[in-house]
Amino acid sequence: MSKILVKAEQVSVKFGGLWAVKKVDVDVKAGEILGIIGPNGAGKSTLLNVLTGLQRPSAGQIQIDNGYVSKKDAWQMVKMGIGRSFQTIRLLNELTVIENLLIGGHLYTKRGLLDVLGRTVRWRKTEQQITNKAMELLQLLGIGHKAQEEISALSLEERRRVEIARALMTRPKVLLLDEPGAGFSPQESDQLCELILSIRNRGISVVLVEHNMKVIMSLADRIIVLDHGQKIADGTPKEISEDELVIRAYLGGEDHA
Numbered sequence: 001m002s003k004i005l006v007k008a009e010q011v012s013v014k015f016g017g018l019w020a021v022k023k024v025d026v027d028v029k030a031g032e033i034l035g036i037i038g039p040n041g042a043g044k045s046t047l048l049n050v051l052t053g054l055q056r057p058s059a060g061q062i063q064i065d066n067g068y069v070s071k072k073d074a075w076q077m078v079k080m081g082i083g084r085s086f087q088t089i090r091l092l093n094e095l096t097v098i099e100n101l102l103i104g105g106h107l108y109t110k111r112g113l114l115d116v117l118g119r120t121v122r123w124r125k126t127e128q129q130i131t132n133k134a135m136e137l138l139q140l141l142g143i144g145h146k147a148q149e150e151i152s153a154l155s156l157e158e159r160r161r162v163e164i165a166r167a168l169m170t171r172p173k174v175l176l177l178d179e180p181g182a183g184f185s186p187q188e189s190d191q192l193c194e195l196i197l198s199i200r201n202r203g204i205s206v207v208l209v210e211h212n213m214k215v216i217m218s219l220a221d222r223i224i225v226l227d228h229g230q231k232i233a234d235g236t237p238k239e240i241s242e243d244e245l246v247i248r249a250y251l252g253g254e255d256h257a
Ligand SMILES: Nc1ncnc2c1ncn2[C@@H]1O[C@H](COP(=O)(O)OP(=O)(O)OP(=O)(O)O)[C@@H](O)[C@H]1O
Pocket: 015, 018, 020, 038, 039, 040, 041, 042, 043, 044, 045, 046, 047
């Protein structure tokens, strides 16, 4: 059986009188692509926020590699191997693509202030390694040729690729993607699927929130379904697509193509 990298137990988030997430259990296993689906407002982004330390749960526990982390901040979660992209792109528009990635990469350097101020040989070597890593990831994401362009000059699809590359700079074991294909054409969605598979093939688990059912159904090993903050189903894409409750709550009513 695959190792469980992230385990959320009975996690709840309450905003005022609203349970955005209510008593949800989630396991993320090594090497899997886990899909999270549900209607608008079902609690998907809030759950990702909890799993990445951006939102403290009102109740429940989260473990990473068997250690409890419910009170850790987002940057501590990044250091523990949890990376993410956002529904609303969060890049620095006035910086170049490579500069945006270098910011993520510096989280992993062990160089001290003296190294930075003195620009020591050790510092320069580290800088070179980070730059090489950034270029390798940009190539993987198919945007190596855009490295020196400002973010503001890129298309939506290219920006989303940069966001994923930046998340990969922190060397995550688990990468959480919040609607990475929003606004994509069918062709761009196909390319996104290939990209996510190539990330998983590098040994990184992927948690994917996505409304595009073609993307989710073709990629996910397992899917959990949220509705009104609660988990109403957890299974393979086939099981989910045949689940009466899921069809009623989500698949039956809207166009998710
Ligand atoms: N910071 C907040 N303060 C108050 N209410 C919030 C906050 N964030 C989210 N909510 C509410 O919590 C519920 C779940 O929101 P969330 O964004 O997690 O849903 P979602 O499934 O990601 O939706 P969508 O598919 O539209 O992105 C919604 O009713 C939302 O309005």
